[in-house]
Amino acid sequence: MNKSIGVFDSGVGGLTVLNNLINQFPNEAFLYVGDTKYCPYGTKTKKEIENRVEAIVSFFEKEDVKAIVIACNTATANSYHIKSKIPIIRIIEPTAKKALEISHKYNNYNHHIGVLATNYTIDSLAYNKFLKDEMIGVRCSPFVEIVEKGEKGTEESYNVVKEILNPIVGKVDTIILGCTHFGLLLPEIKNVLPNVTIIDSSDCVSEVLKEYLDNNIIIKNNDINNINNIEIICTGNPEEIQMDWFKHKYQGIKHVEIEK
Ligand code: DGL
Numbered sequence: 501m502n503k504s505i506g507v508f509d510s511g512v513g514g515l516t517v518l519n520n521l522i523n524q525f526p527n528e529a530f531l532y533v534g535d536t537k538y539c540p541y542g543t544k545t546k547k548e549i550e551n552r553v554e555a556i557v558s559f560f561e562k563e564d565v566k567a568i569v570i571a572c573n574t575a576t577a578n579s580y581h582i583k584s585k586i587p588i589i590r591i592i593e594p595t596a597k598k599a600l601e602i603s604h605k606y607n608n609y610n611h612h613i614g615v616l617a618t619n620y621t622i623d624s625l626a627y628n629k630f631l632k633d634e635m636i637g638v639r640c641s642p643f644v645e646i647v648e649k650g651e652k653g654t655e656e657s658y659n660v661v662k663e664i665l666n667p668i669v670g671k672v673d674t675i676i677l678g679c680t681h682f683g684l685l686l687p688e689i690k691n692v693l694p695n696v697t698i699i700d701s702s703d704c705v706s707e708v709l710k711e712y713l714d715n716n717i718i719i720k721n722n723d724i725n726n727i728n729n730i731e732i733i734c735t736g737n738p739e740e741i742q743m744d745w746f747k748h749k750y751q752g753i754k755h756v757e758i759e760k
Pocket of ligand 1: 509510511513514539540541542543571572573574575618621641644678679680681
Protein backbone atom coordinates (compact mmCIF):
# COMPACT_ATOMS: atom_id res chain seq x y z
CA MET A 501 0.00 0.00 0.00
CA ASN A 502 1.82 3.11 -1.23
CA LYS A 503 0.41 5.67 1.14
CA SER A 504 2.75 8.33 2.51
CA ILE A 505 3.64 8.98 6.12
CA GLY A 506 2.73 12.56 7.06
CA VAL A 507 5.32 14.47 9.09
CA PHE A 508 4.91 18.03 10.32
CA ASP A 509 6.45 20.88 12.27
CA SER A 510 6.07 24.65 12.42
CA GLY A 511 9.07 25.02 10.12
CA VAL A 512 12.35 23.36 9.21
CA GLY A 513 12.99 21.71 12.61
CA GLY A 514 10.90 18.67 11.73
CA LEU A 515 13.15 18.06 8.74
CA THR A 516 15.72 16.78 11.24
CA VAL A 517 13.13 14.12 12.13
CA LEU A 518 12.39 13.49 8.45
CA ASN A 519 16.13 13.04 7.80
CA ASN A 520 16.23 10.26 10.39
CA LEU A 521 12.99 8.67 9.22
CA ILE A 522 14.19 8.46 5.61
CA ASN A 523 17.43 6.79 6.76
CA GLN A 524 15.55 4.34 8.91
CA PHE A 525 12.67 3.63 6.51
CA PRO A 526 14.12 3.93 3.00
CA ASN A 527 11.14 2.23 1.37
CA GLU A 528 8.52 4.59 2.73
CA ALA A 529 7.08 7.70 1.08
CA PHE A 530 6.85 10.89 3.14
CA LEU A 531 4.72 14.02 2.94
CA TYR A 532 6.27 16.81 5.01
CA VAL A 533 4.43 19.96 6.05
CA GLY A 534 6.37 22.94 7.39
CA ASP A 535 3.75 25.35 8.74
CA THR A 536 6.03 28.31 8.07
CA LYS A 537 3.21 30.83 7.71
CA TYR A 538 2.50 30.31 11.42
CA CYS A 539 6.07 29.70 12.63
CA PRO A 540 7.11 30.01 15.43
CA TYR A 541 4.58 28.03 17.46
CA GLY A 542 6.52 28.27 20.71
CA THR A 543 5.55 31.85 21.52
CA LYS A 544 1.87 31.45 20.56
CA THR A 545 -1.15 30.77 22.80
CA LYS A 546 -2.56 27.32 23.48
CA LYS A 547 -5.62 28.07 21.31
CA GLU A 548 -3.52 29.31 18.38
CA ILE A 549 -1.31 26.22 18.45
CA GLU A 550 -4.30 23.89 18.82
CA ASN A 551 -5.92 25.48 15.76
CA ARG A 552 -2.81 24.82 13.69
CA VAL A 553 -2.43 21.23 14.88
CA GLU A 554 -6.11 20.53 14.10
CA ALA A 555 -5.82 22.14 10.63
CA ILE A 556 -2.76 20.09 9.72
CA VAL A 557 -4.17 16.81 11.03
CA SER A 558 -7.32 17.42 8.89
CA PHE A 559 -5.08 18.16 5.89
CA PHE A 560 -3.27 14.84 6.38
CA GLU A 561 -6.61 13.05 6.74
CA LYS A 562 -7.70 14.45 3.36
CA GLU A 563 -4.35 13.41 1.86
CA ASP A 564 -5.05 9.93 3.23
CA VAL A 565 -1.62 9.39 4.80
CA LYS A 566 -1.14 6.15 6.73
CA ALA A 567 0.41 7.69 9.87
CA ILE A 568 1.02 11.20 11.18
CA VAL A 569 4.31 11.99 12.90
CA ILE A 570 4.13 15.21 14.90
CA ALA A 571 7.77 16.21 14.51
CA CYS A 572 7.32 19.12 16.89
CA ASN A 573 7.34 19.15 20.67
CA THR A 574 5.23 22.31 20.92
CA ALA A 575 2.54 20.85 18.67
CA THR A 576 2.70 17.52 20.52
CA ALA A 577 1.96 19.31 23.80
CA ASN A 578 -1.26 20.52 22.15
CA SER A 579 -2.28 17.35 20.37
CA TYR A 580 -3.51 14.99 23.08
CA HIS A 581 -7.16 16.03 22.58
CA ILE A 582 -7.15 15.13 18.88
CA LYS A 583 -9.00 12.03 17.76
CA SER A 584 -8.17 10.83 14.27
CA LYS A 585 -8.76 7.62 12.35
CA ILE A 586 -5.08 7.86 11.37
CA PRO A 587 -2.50 6.86 14.01
CA ILE A 588 -0.65 9.85 15.46
CA ILE A 589 2.95 9.43 16.58
CA ARG A 590 4.11 11.97 19.15
CA ILE A 591 7.58 13.05 20.14
CA ILE A 592 7.58 13.95 23.84
CA GLU A 593 6.98 10.64 25.63
CA PRO A 594 9.66 8.60 23.79
CA THR A 595 12.17 11.41 24.31
CA ALA A 596 11.49 11.75 28.03
CA LYS A 597 11.67 7.97 28.51
CA LYS A 598 15.00 7.78 26.71
CA ALA A 599 16.43 10.58 28.87
CA LEU A 600 15.32 8.85 32.08
CA GLU A 601 16.82 5.57 30.90
CA ILE A 602 20.19 7.21 30.14
CA SER A 603 20.28 9.36 33.24
CA HIS A 604 19.50 6.40 35.53
CA LYS A 605 22.02 4.11 33.84
CA TYR A 606 25.03 5.86 35.35
CA ASN A 607 25.58 6.03 39.11
CA ASN A 608 27.79 9.07 38.83
CA TYR A 609 25.01 11.10 37.14
CA ASN A 610 23.15 13.59 39.35
CA HIS A 611 19.81 12.74 37.66
CA HIS A 612 19.12 16.32 36.74
CA ILE A 613 17.89 16.52 33.18
CA GLY A 614 17.94 19.86 31.41
CA VAL A 615 15.07 20.25 28.95
CA LEU A 616 15.79 22.81 26.25
CA ALA A 617 12.51 23.62 24.54
CA THR A 618 10.31 26.43 23.32
CA ASN A 619 8.74 28.75 25.86
CA TYR A 620 5.37 27.10 25.24
CA THR A 621 6.64 23.53 25.71
CA ILE A 622 8.32 24.43 29.00
CA ASP A 623 5.27 26.33 30.29
CA SER A 624 2.91 23.50 29.23
CA LEU A 625 4.66 21.13 31.72
CA ALA A 626 4.44 18.39 29.06
CA TYR A 627 7.93 17.10 29.94
CA ASN A 628 7.45 17.50 33.72
CA LYS A 629 4.71 14.89 33.52
CA PHE A 630 7.39 12.27 32.74
CA LEU A 631 10.54 13.72 34.30
CA LYS A 632 8.96 15.12 37.49
CA ASP A 633 11.48 16.76 39.85
CA GLU A 634 14.45 15.53 37.83
CA MET A 635 13.75 18.21 35.23
CA ILE A 636 15.26 21.65 34.87
CA GLY A 637 13.45 23.43 32.04
CA VAL A 638 15.04 26.16 29.93
CA ARG A 639 12.87 28.41 27.74
CA CYS A 640 14.79 28.61 24.47
CA SER A 641 12.37 30.08 21.87
CA PRO A 642 15.02 32.50 20.49
CA PHE A 643 16.91 29.44 19.16
CA VAL A 644 14.02 28.73 16.75
CA GLU A 645 14.35 32.08 15.04
CA ILE A 646 18.11 31.60 14.57
CA VAL A 647 17.50 28.29 12.77
CA GLU A 648 14.57 29.52 10.68
CA LYS A 649 16.58 32.52 9.49
CA GLY A 650 19.55 30.29 8.55
CA GLU A 651 21.77 32.10 11.10
CA LYS A 652 23.28 29.07 12.82
CA GLY A 653 27.07 28.99 13.10
CA THR A 654 27.37 32.78 13.52
CA GLU A 655 28.87 34.84 16.33
CA GLU A 656 25.34 35.95 17.22
CA SER A 657 24.06 32.36 17.46
CA TYR A 658 26.94 31.37 19.79
CA ASN A 659 26.22 34.40 21.99
CA VAL A 660 22.45 33.84 22.21
CA VAL A 661 22.86 30.14 23.05
CA LYS A 662 25.53 30.92 25.66
CA GLU A 663 23.43 33.53 27.39
CA ILE A 664 20.35 31.31 27.62
CA LEU A 665 22.16 28.12 28.67
CA ASN A 666 24.66 29.60 31.12
CA PRO A 667 22.34 29.19 34.15
CA ILE A 668 22.37 25.37 33.83
CA VAL A 669 26.12 24.92 33.35
CA GLY A 670 27.35 22.40 35.95
CA LYS A 671 23.80 21.58 37.08
CA VAL A 672 22.80 18.86 34.60
CA ASP A 673 24.42 15.73 33.26
CA THR A 674 21.82 14.99 30.60
CA ILE A 675 19.98 17.39 28.32
CA ILE A 676 17.00 16.90 26.08
CA LEU A 677 16.81 18.86 22.85
CA GLY A 678 13.06 19.23 23.33
CA CYS A 679 12.55 21.16 20.11
CA THR A 680 13.28 19.66 16.74
CA HIS A 681 15.06 22.82 15.59
CA PHE A 682 17.76 22.51 18.22
CA GLY A 683 19.79 19.64 16.72
CA LEU A 684 20.83 22.21 14.13
CA LEU A 685 22.48 24.25 16.92
CA LEU A 686 24.52 21.36 18.31
CA PRO A 687 27.93 23.12 17.97
CA GLU A 688 26.57 26.17 19.83
CA ILE A 689 25.00 24.00 22.56
CA LYS A 690 28.09 21.81 22.99
CA ASN A 691 30.20 24.94 23.26
CA VAL A 692 28.35 25.83 26.49
CA LEU A 693 27.63 22.30 27.74
CA PRO A 694 30.55 20.17 26.51
CA ASN A 695 30.28 17.28 28.95
CA VAL A 696 26.62 16.34 29.05
CA THR A 697 24.75 13.47 27.39
CA ILE A 698 22.47 14.87 24.71
CA ILE A 699 19.12 13.28 23.87
CA ASP A 700 17.64 14.68 20.68
CA SER A 701 13.87 14.41 20.38
CA SER A 702 14.38 14.10 16.62
CA ASP A 703 16.10 10.73 17.11
CA CYS A 704 13.63 9.21 19.57
CA VAL A 705 10.46 9.29 17.49
CA SER A 706 11.62 6.81 14.86
CA GLU A 707 11.55 3.96 17.39
CA VAL A 708 7.83 4.54 17.92
CA LEU A 709 7.20 4.64 14.19
CA LYS A 710 9.16 1.41 13.75
CA GLU A 711 7.05 -0.30 16.39
CA TYR A 712 3.91 0.93 14.65
CA LEU A 713 5.05 -0.25 11.20
CA ASP A 714 6.25 -3.60 12.58
CA ASN A 715 2.92 -4.18 14.28
CA ASN A 716 1.03 -3.22 11.11
CA ILE A 717 3.09 -5.16 8.63
CA ILE A 718 0.58 -4.90 5.78
CA ILE A 719 0.98 -1.17 5.56
CA LYS A 720 4.72 -1.33 5.00
CA ASN A 721 6.06 -0.37 1.60
CA ASN A 722 8.66 -2.66 0.11
CA ASP A 723 9.03 -1.75 -3.48
CA ILE A 724 9.31 1.96 -4.01
CA ASN A 725 12.22 4.19 -4.77
CA ASN A 726 11.77 7.01 -2.30
CA ILE A 727 13.75 9.64 -4.17
CA ASN A 728 10.53 10.46 -5.99
CA ASN A 729 8.47 10.03 -2.90
CA ILE A 730 9.59 12.77 -0.58
CA GLU A 731 7.18 15.65 -0.90
CA ILE A 732 7.84 18.85 1.00
CA ILE A 733 5.23 21.53 1.32
CA CYS A 734 5.08 24.74 3.32
CA THR A 735 2.32 27.18 4.18
CA GLY A 736 4.55 30.27 3.88
CA ASN A 737 6.93 31.42 1.18
CA PRO A 738 8.98 28.46 -0.16
CA GLU A 739 11.81 30.80 -1.12
CA GLU A 740 12.41 31.66 2.52
CA ILE A 741 13.00 28.08 3.62
CA GLN A 742 16.58 27.53 4.86
CA MET A 743 17.30 23.84 4.42
CA ASP A 744 20.60 23.50 2.57
CA TRP A 745 21.71 21.11 5.34
CA PHE A 746 18.97 18.60 4.43
CA LYS A 747 20.67 15.44 3.21
CA HIS A 748 18.06 13.75 1.03
CA LYS A 749 16.76 14.37 -2.48
CA TYR A 750 13.26 15.81 -2.83
CA GLN A 751 11.20 17.40 -5.55
CA GLY A 752 11.28 21.11 -4.69
CA ILE A 753 9.11 22.80 -2.07
CA LYS A 754 5.46 23.39 -2.85
CA HIS A 755 3.32 26.11 -1.28
CA VAL A 756 -0.07 25.00 0.04
CA GLU A 757 -2.63 27.00 2.04
CA ILE A 758 -3.80 25.01 5.06
CA GLU A 759 -6.55 26.81 6.96
CA LYS A 760 -9.15 25.59 9.41
N1 DGL B 1 10.27 22.64 16.31
C1 DGL B 1 9.27 22.90 17.23
C2 DGL B 1 9.35 22.03 18.48
O1 DGL B 1 9.85 20.94 18.42
C3 DGL B 1 8.76 24.28 17.52
C4 DGL B 1 9.44 25.51 17.08
C5 DGL B 1 8.51 26.71 17.11
O2 DGL B 1 7.76 26.85 16.15
O3 DGL B 1 8.52 27.47 18.10
O4 DGL B 1 8.86 22.41 19.51
